Amino acid sequence: MDMGFAGRRALITGASQGIGEGLARSFASEGCDLSLVARSAEKLEALAGELRSAHGVKVDVLSLDMTKAGAIGDIIAFAGHADILVNNAGAIPTGTLWEVDEDAWRSGWELKVFGYINLTRAMYAEMKARGRGVILNNIGNGAQNFDFNYIAGTTGNAALMAFTCALGGRSLEDGIRVVGVNPGPVATERIARVLKGHAVRLLGDEARSGELLARYPLGRAATAAEIADLFVYLASSRSNYTTGTIITVDGGITSKRSVA
Template sequence: MDMELTGRRVLVTGASQGIGEGLAKAFAAEGCHLALVARSADKLEALAAGLRAAHGVRVDVLALDMTQAGAVEEIMAFAGDADVLVNNAGAIPGGNLWDVDAQAWRKGWELKVFGYIDLTRALYPRMKARGGGVILNNIGNGGQNPDFNYIAGSTGNAALMAFTCALGGRSLEDGIRVVGVNPGPVATERIAKVLKSHAARLLGDEARSGELMAGYPLGRAATVAEVADLFVYLASPRSSYTSGTIVTVDGGITSRRSVA
């Protein structure tokens, strides 16, 4: 199916690894030109070279710590003409209210929560002036599943869900679609670390993390491609009536709740 994205300019933050890397590959395969932002210059350059060779698309990279003062302005100078923004940078630390102190909590939110909000605030008016655009927020199903042991992340993700729905509820009036995606566990290095931590806490041995994985739907996490392909569809004109909502891709984890 042609996603009608050829030649579109896509800005992806946190693009050097994990889901961000998968997003870059998926959009490049659709013929999109990419603007990729992440901390690691080496990883970005290697990824960009591979995508240019494989797909013949333009790939520009910006190595940047998005928590630094002036970062949003640098990104706007770099890719303020983007047709699609994918907010993806950041990971909020796990732990309960006392594990995550005030400094760690603020640091995690600075990149993921406020990073998403600040970049959206900057880019939205330019999209409006050009006649439209798409803003996609990679959030996470923790916002739908409040977790005592992921309190900073659950709270931050819930805030981003509300932000996405509040903005996207009226953004079509400006020709802009705003949509959130809530992945559950995804097969990345990060989920491997999380599972080891959970296994150590729950089972007394991080080496037993595979036992926790077996409890996921289909006995596995989602693949990066399964998540990235959803973003591509949501960014495309084929999803032109989708805005102000959250799409959860977690194999049904969020819907497993029971009253008994």
């Protein structure tokens, strides 16, 4: 299936590892040029070289901390011409209301919540001037599964769902689509750390994290490629009527609730 990415460019934040790396690989495999942003210059350069060699696409990289003053302007100068923005940078800390203090809460939201909002605001203006564009927000199914032990994240993700739907409800008037994706657990280093923490809290031993993993659908977390390929489809011309909505891909976890 031709996704129509020839001559198009995707700007991906948090692109050096995890889902972000998976996103870069999936978009490159479809012939999409890339602008990759993350903190680690070494990881970005290594990934960029691999993708150029494997797929013959153009890949530019920018290493910076998105929470620093002026970072959004730097990103726009670097890749404001991109056709697609994928907001992916950031991980909000786990913990209860008393375990996540104000500083940690604000720090987590500064990158993921306000980072998404501020970069979207800037990129939307660029896209509106051209009359076209796609903005995709990688949010997380914690937005739909309110979690006492992930209170800063579940609250932040819910805010990003509302932001995405509010903006995307009218964005087609400007030729822009805005869509959110809520992945469930994904096989990354982060989910391994989270499961170890849960195993300590629930089972008293981080070595038993595999028991928690086995409870997921199919007995595993999703692969990064399974998530990234959905983003590719949503960014493509095959999905031109999709905006102002959230798509959850978590093996049915969110829909598994039952009163019995």
